[in-house]
Amino acid sequence: MNAVSNRRIKHLMVTGAAGLTALALAGCAGTSAGGGEAGGPLVLYTWAASEGDQAQWADFIDGAKAEDPELDISVEGPSFSDYWTKVKTRLSGSNPPCLLTTQAARAQELGDLLMPLDDLIEKSGFDADDIDESMLSGMTVDGTIRAIPYDAEPIVLFYNVEAFQAAGLELPTTTYTRDQFVADAKALTDGDKKGLALAPGIFIPNAWSLADGVPAVTEDGELDLTNPEFVEQMQSFFDLVAVEAVAQAPEAADGSEVSQQAFTSGEVAMLIEGPWMYGSFAEAADFTLGVTIVPSTSGEASAMTAGSGFGIAANCERPDEAFAAVEALTSLSVQEKQAEARGIVPARIEALPAWAEGKTEGASDVVEALLSNATPQRTTPTWNQVETLMTQYGVQGYRGELTAEEIMDTIQNSVQG
Numbered sequence: 001m002n003a004v005s006n007r008r009i010k011h012l013m014v015t016g017a018a019g020l021t022a023l024a025l026a027g028c029a030g031t032s033a034g035g036g037e038a039g040g041p042l043v044l045y046t047w048a049a050s051e052g053d054q055a056q057w058a059d060f061i062d063g064a065k066a067e068d069p070e071l072d073i074s075v076e077g078p079s080f081s082d083y084w085t086k087v088k089t090r091l092s093g094s095n096p097p098c099l100l101t102t103q104a105a106r107a108q109e110l111g112d113l114l115m116p117l118d119d120l121i122e123k124s125g126f127d128a129d130d131i132d133e134s135m136l137s138g139m140t141v142d143g144t145i146r147a148i149p150y151d152a153e154p155i156v157l158f159y160n161v162e163a164f165q166a167a168g169l170e171l172p173t174t175t176y177t178r179d180q181f182v183a184d185a186k187a188l189t190d191g192d193k194k195g196l197a198l199a200p201g202i203f204i205p206n207a208w209s210l211a212d213g214v215p216a217v218t219e220d221g222e223l224d225l226t227n228p229e230f231v232e233q234m235q236s237f238f239d240l241v242a243v244e245a246v247a248q249a250p251e252a253a254d255g256s257e258v259s260q261q262a263f264t265s266g267e268v269a270m271l272i273e274g275p276w277m278y279g280s281f282a283e284a285a286d287f288t289l290g291v292t293i294v295p296s297t298s299g300e301a302s303a304m305t306a307g308s309g310f311g312i313a314a315n316c317e318r319p320d321e322a323f324a325a326v327e328a329l330t331s332l333s334v335q336e337k338q339a340e341a342r343g344i345v346p347a348r349i350e351a352l353p354a355w356a357e358g359k360t361e362g363a364s365d366v367v368e369a370l371l372s373n374a375t376p377q378r379t380t381p382t383w384n385q386v387e388t389l390m391t392q393y394g395v396q397g398y399r400g401e402l403t404a405e406e407i408m409d410t411i412q413n414s415v416q417g
Contacts, residue, residue: 041072042318042325043097044310045090047080059341060150063334064325071328073099087113091313098316099325102147103308104138105379108221115312116144120323131330132347134305138376147311148330149347150338153274154303154370155207157181157295158281161288161360163188163269172292173362174369177299178236185246188269196240196247197259197268198398202390203377204272209233210304210375211294216386217378223386223415225408234397235404242400249398252391274306275367278359279343291363293370303370306377307347345371382415389414 044061047053057075065071076097078086084106090096091113102110121128128136128145132152139147157176164171167187172180185195198204206216214229224230241249247268250259263271264284272294273281282289293301310329312322328334335346339354345367346352356364380386389411396402 041074042099042322044073044075044077044099044101045087045097045313046075046077046099046101047083048075048077049079049082053080056342059338060329060334063337064328064331067328067331067333068324071325073325084109091315096313096315098313098318098322100147100311100313101308102139102311103306104135104147104149104376105306105383107139107141107146108378109381110311111141111146113314114141114146115314115316115319116146117148117312117323117326118144120312120319121145123320124323124327126323126327130332130348130350132305132307132349132371132374134303134371134374134376135307135309135347138305138307138378139309139311147309148326149307149309150330150335151276151307151344152347152371152374153276153306153345154367154374155204155272155294155306156275156303156366156370157292158263158271158273158277159290159292160263160266160269160285161290163266163287164290171290174293174301174366175299176292176295178295178297180299181295182240182244182246185240185270186244189246192248194245194247194268196270196272197262198241198247198250199256199259200250200252200254200391200394201387202394203387205234205237205390205394206377207272207294207304208237210377211296211302213302213375215375215378217380219378221378221380223380223382223412225386225412226405231404231408234408238394238397238400238404241398247398249395252395275345275355275363276343278363289360289363291360291366293366301366301369301373303374304377305371305374307345309347380415385415386411 046057048057061073077083087100100114131149135149135152136145139145139149161171169184169187188195209216209230212233214233216225216230218224241247259271262268264281266287296302310326312319316322332348332351335348335351336354338344339346339351340357345355352364352368393402393407393410397404397407
């Protein structure tokens with residue numbers, strides 16, 4: 001499981017007894033009915049092992065049925081970590097499901113399993129212009145759209161408003177230069193109490209790099225860790241610990257909850273994370289939650305987005321019905337409901353006001369600014385190896401024991417070797 005997935009799943013662990021009961025029944029029906037039988041339910045094959053996952057899909061289906069009362073969808077699937085391998089086996093079996101989920105980061109990996117949707121989009125009159133462009137780009141494989149996203153999550157910088165005010169610092173909003181960020185982090189650092197919390201792995205450093213427009217993976221899906229510009233970005237991130245001393249080096253064994261708890265406890269004043277964590281952070285912290293952009297050299301907003309969506313299996317025999325279901329599952333009303341109830345940033349920009357409800361003033365302005373200049377997180381089929389190796393060697397980069405060039409060379413050669 002990659003870092004973004006770990007973070008997202010913890011956020012989605014929400015219970016709902018009625019929804020769980022409905023989904024459990026649907027899941028049983030889906031196992032026997034399959035997805036290709038005419039007149040039977042359309043099966044959504046997804047990560048559906050946990051109660052949080054099940055409650056989420058029940059909410060999606062309830063909302064979709066409000067759009068189309070005739071809709072009949074059942075759900076089946078393994079845990080998130082097993083999904084990416086088991087989906088391939090499931091689609092090669094008898095009576096395969098028609099509906100699938102994917103993350104934009106993994107769309108290339110599942111490309112052969114997902115039906116190109118462009119003809120169905122044109123035939124149905126679905127307006128793709130209403131969907132976040134970066135997420136549609138992330139769901140595009142070989143020039144064709146393979147899934148319709150339901151969320152578009154630009155990675156942000158959370159900060160402790162009271163800590164900034166106590167230090168006499170100006171609150172950052174929709175612009176934030178790296179020079180100013182480092183100066184602020186130093187002002188917020190006092191001995192062992194640091195300005196920024198860090199987690200191991202490549203997810204957050206990748207977001208840092210993409211804030212300056214430098215990706216780890218090319219648009220063609222090739223791993224590009226040794227690109228000098230990317231190496232420079234990684235070195236600047238390691239230097240937040242090794243040179244600037246505004247953060248503590250994470251331990252390789254740390255989960256994301258270690259840095260998150262350091263932030264919500266007030267031990268550190270800043271943390272780079274996904275906006276889906278806003279509700280959890282606001283509940284856990286006893287300070288006002290500020291939201292700004294991941295700092296860029298220019299100070300302008302530029303984001304790495306993460307998100308998921310619904311696609312159609314390449315061997316689905318009911319594509320028109322399946323696409324009608326995808327339309328309902330990603331409709332404006334469903335995304336508004338998900339934004340309100342679960343805090344996901346919707347892929348439909350028109351639904352963004354629903355996410356803004358209950359957030360700190362200016363938080364939605366930051367998200368909107370980031371989405372106006374966003375790049376999806378792109379990965380490769382070997383990304384789990386990249387994540388593991390960055391977790392292992394990155395600690396030495398933060399400590400100044402290895403350079404970013406040495407670490408990126410090691411990872412690139414290990415993965416491609």
